[in-house]
Amino acid sequence: MITKRIIPCLDVRDGRVVKGVNFADLRDVSSPEVLAEFYSDCGADELVFYDITASSDGRQLFTDALRRVASKVFIPLTVGGGIRTLDDFDRVLKCGADKVSVNSGAISDPDLIPRAAERYGSQCVVLSADIKRVDGRFTLFKNGGRVDTGIDAIEWIEHGVRNGAGEIVVNSIDTDGVGGGFDIEMLRAVSEVADVPIVASGGAGCIDDFITLFNTLPSVDAGLAATIFHFGKIKIPDLKESLRDAGISVRYKNV
């Protein structure tokens, strides 16, 4: 059977991988190529490579770093950050990305997802949503989670899937960086409206959080995290083994 995916996220600023707590207080971790190769070798199923500052200041993705990653890492690679136009899609796909993740760009241009899906196929278009509870409602944020759009996040995702998004990344701002577990309530709400693969992001603190995620919500296809992987709090081979022991289908041999 198709396996649950474990995805380290490489947030990039100035060509270096960083990870903040609640999207602030960035810390330098390592070079994208070194981390990407390390993760591929230890069994990561996929990598997400985000330019986290691109949405707010218009910085171009560091396509040279992406090219270097894609020429030595042979697992699926998703690229996001500052994707606003079809030209942005084209630029990162030509540098080796397999999927392109849109966030703020899909909010400012409602045609971006349908046009990208038409040109590159839905399997290539990932809708990444930063979501936070505001007055008890799941609300969509943009610009790296800094700006409240006032948009209902669940409706936004439903609309995105209808428009051609082939995968959804749910970033819970409420649980991000806290390490208290994934946002099960938010993910359940999303899985009720999205029949495409769903990637859970924000909140993983320990191996049990992944087990709880996949056992509680079989409709979630992947778990994404950064800090806990970058700082070695969870080693991916250990995580895979624990998931397998818990009866969750994972890829654990060919790394």
Added chain:
Amino acid sequence: MLCVVDYGVGNLYSLCSSLKAVGAEAVVSGDPEVIAAADKIILPGVGAFGDAAAKLRENGLDKLIIERANAGVPLMGICLGMQMLFAESHEFGCHKGLGLIPGKVISMEGVIAPELKIPQMGWNALHFPNAELKASSPVFCDIPEGEFVYFVHSYYASECDADVVAVCDCGVPITAAVVRGNVMGCQFHPEKSSKAGLQILKNFCEGDFGGAR
């Protein structure tokens, strides 16, 4: 010379990088003369079957590839390129493929277990139902049972049992790879399947496929 057929469908960066990583010197070309001179051919492809088949026909590449395959040149189709090897596809209407392998490409909708999402996107294990066919293939003979590879697809090749070398489990067995003499195809993406995928590509690049069928 190994030629990766460039017919304007999909992104060849990863495929070319992975071929380089296994030491193969591949030429990416849509030029009929280059393809005709190749001693091995890879037919890649991502997207919709109908568009891809039309693009292949535009320059007569379809006839050329059929001719080379029939002359015994090893040919590997990847993903949509694998589906193109078949006689027909029912993706958005009925489209003619290369017809190098009998069978047809149909939707997984209503075929696979209902709780599974379409497209199948992710890693699934290879199972080899036909030991004799596996052993006969330089590409698959050393790939272990249960090896994981990466899939992204909504359609699959059916009615081709005799040529199925590998399947994956989607509640029912779904065609993952086919071999018919010097013609073979992978539904999954070897260029995205880590070391197992690189091994498959290396096997194709270095394999001795003997005489033509």
